[in-house]
Amino acid sequence: MRIAVLGGDGFVGWPTVLHLSQLGHEIHIVDNLSRRWIDTELGVQSLTPMDSIQERCRIWKQLTGAKLHFHLLDIAQDYERLKGWLAAHRPDAIIHFAEQRAAPYSMISDRHKVYTVNNNVAATHNLLAAMVEAGLDAHLVHLGTMGVYGYSTIGAPIPEGYLDVEVTLPGGDRKGMEILYPTRPGSVYHMTKSLDQILFQFYAQNDGLRITDLHQGIVWGTHTDQTRRHEQLINRFDYDGDYGTVLNRFLIQAAIDYPLTVHGSGGQTRAFIHLQDSVRCIELALSDPPAAGDRVKIFNQMTETHRIRDLAAMVARLTGARVVNLPNPRKEADENALVVDNAQFLALGLEPTTLADGLLTEVVDVARRYAHRVDRKRVPCVSAWTRDIARRVVDDPEGSALRSVS
């Protein structure tokens, strides 16, 4: 297949590109490199020394003979070029990672909220409108998030996107209906993925677009079979409070002898997936597209759930690190249960890589190898979800403070 990977230079995008190229597909990376610009804005860098996208593509060609096509294009800002690109290249499938993807970044300031909403909505909607206009019958696979379910838990396993409910009619009869799971996102970033769901529902219904939406858990790990093949294919690995994901951050904190920072009681339960499984799920989703006229196909792309404090305790046991509890900069429940249905990917053949499989040690090894590149001041989570939370200045274990709100 000819596959466009929008956001193919990112944390999951890049390993996806390599995985699909290895499988023999013709890969076109479309990226505005905004994530690299944000590194510059924040003054942080990937723990791993990441090469330019052009150099990465050169190395892959040299190793495998497969050419990766890179196109510098901002799909949120430049609708007309996107439409022209789709019309000219006519991909069979499109993987859409091209959104700002960090909840803490989306909450830094009003400017970051506005950027995240405008960028993510325009990226997704431009893509949908351009596919219709170009008459393109490509399978669109979008990376969503488990976070759209947010606060909206029901005391039952979270189903894959749709929920069966009953309504009581006047007169007392009950009527069953299947609805999109009611979302209650907890950050501006997560909210944009809820907005995406509405966009997808409309374009599948009105124009027959074939869309798969992957509600992904928190990705951990840093290597896949392909990124291990050459030092210059190494993946991005974020450790900062904005872009680092919780388990990876614990492992890095352990590697640099920094306390494991648990926010609040650590009673939040989250869904996780290893990077290798993430790219495998995308392969599986591509193999099983919906038909034109079908509703949006939604998968829960995760393999296990854990409480944050249990993860911290596990990493502490593995590495000898110390755990500290800090005030929570997010507005969320202190404790939540989370049970998730992921039967669809299991049925398609996913064999989960779990925390028990020994890959935690690999991540610690990567973190130790590059520990000299860490700026310890960037480790704390400093985005406060509200002005009230920001006012309670929260000390991190090494004496920094929450970003102040003007």
Next chain:
Amino acid sequence: MRIAVLGGDGFVGWPTVLHLSQLGHEIHIVDNLSRRWIDTELGVQSLTPMDSIQERCRIWKQLTGAKLHFHLLDIAQDYERLKGWLAAHRPDAIIHFAEQRAAPYSMISDRHKVYTVNNNVAATHNLLAAMVEAGLDAHLVHLGTMGVYGYSTIGAPIPEGYLDVEVTLPGGDRKGMEILYPTRPGSVYHMTKSLDQILFQFYAQNDGLRITDLHQGIVWGTHTDQTRRHEQLINRFDYDGDYGTVLNRFLIQAAIDYPLTVHGSGGQTRAFIHLQDSVRCIELALSDPPAAGDRVKIFNQMTETHRIRDLAAMVARLTGARVVNLPNPRKEADENALVVDNAQFLALGLEPTTLADGLLTEVVDVARRYAHRVDRKRVPCVSAWTRDIARRVVDDPEGSALRSVS
């Protein structure tokens, strides 16, 4: 109160401004005048000879002594000026009409889809982010639409925004939950109002903003008590296929001896409200704000429902006009029932003005008076909802055709 009316130069915005000014409030109109620009783009004009906003304000001052403050400001494009404006003027309440509001316009072309989504999402989200950033505890009243409910009918009266459902838990117990009514909007325009709902839910929950969302039916009529007071206060009155609303269009068609154009079987049932009731509902909503921390308060702002073919038959009886059935350019069910709960406004004291109240004749009189200003070529609805519908070229009764899709 000091009230900001965003979009205060528009079809419902302008009568709202006058109604609230008459009640003694200090009114600030914030508008980018985009609706006037769209008139220019489409080459149509209001049936009624509408004055500039500056002239309108001058006349009102001369008549009543009350000053209307007009601020030319694009809240979607200029976040920083909006924030500065809110911080400087600190309104007690904000009425938000400032969105592109026509379904057919939103479906003209991909450019119009992209404009409608980017404009409407940015307008609403900029406003919410700026209110938080300015620390403004104003009551935000937003004009939404009955159209967010869209295809999602349940065989019971449509409740006011929230739906009680039951979920069956593993083990067989049922659990009740109250959810935002599951939306299935039928056009890009209506979709943007579904997106707004998610934005409001988040900002009410995260930041305690006090928000009322009015799910309005189709507005008919052209005068209110205030616009009748002077010829130069006359309201906008759209007759074209993009911006004209169905009942007003029938009345204009009758006045110019044009057939009443019913799309499909005319079995679509819609909710209606007279312009006078619309401005009264906004007054009532202002009088009953939610508290900080409350969920978004949602009203169904409508007074009656009718099938389109029944309306056409009624106007035909009243005026002697002929009815023609044309193919439907929209993608929608041919026939739908619609029962709507509007108990909240009735409880607050709304006394509905219904079609039976004789105001239909007033609208026909206005239409006849200005019939010489009609361009008959602009009467048909020519925006097709999909490429397939556009390919079936649909003749209108006078020989024009659907806009072709390139």
